[in-house]
Amino acid sequence: PVFLGKQLIQHLTTSNPSPTYIRDVATAFKTGEYGGTTYSGKYGDLAATVAAVLLHPDARPASPDLNYGALRDPMVKVMHFLRAMQFNDVLDRKVFFNTQVHQ
Numbered sequence: 001p002v003f004l005g006k007q008l009i010q011h012l013t014t015s016n017p018s019p020t021y022i023r024d025v026a027t028a029f030k031t032g033e034y035g036g037t038t039y040s041g042k043y044g045d046l047a048a049t050v051a052a053v054l055l056h057p058d059a060r061p062a063s064p065d066l067n068y069g070a071l072r073d074p075m076v077k078v079m080h081f082l083r084a085m086q087f088n089d090v091l092d093r094k095v096f097f098n099t100q101v102h103q
Contacts, residue, residue, distance in 0.1 A: 001026040005049065012050075013059045015070050021058040028052035 005025035009017040028034040032045035035055060039048040053059065061068065 001029040008053050012053050018058055021056055024056055025052040
């Protein structure tokens with residue numbers, strides 16, 4: 001539950017969630033309830049988990065610090081840049097990114 005909760009938080013709200021935020025989302029996954037609302041009341045309830053991710057006070061703090069927010073994957077940054085610059089290959093080739101393995 002903790003791994004799933006952290007992954008959902010990182011993809012939907014912030015890349016650096018607090019331990020309390022992660023714990024509350026994991027608890028919602030385990031119990032099936034969040035914020036006084038019982039969704040199914042069963043282990044693995046995704047409705048309660050997503051509600052915890054989106055409705056938790058840490059999801060949108062009133063005054064976020066400099067470390068708050070979602071980081072984009074480097075590949076996504078490159079693709080956004082290429083699209084913004086309306087990239088066209090002069091030889092009309094498709095753009096492929098090869099996977100690099102770090103050793």
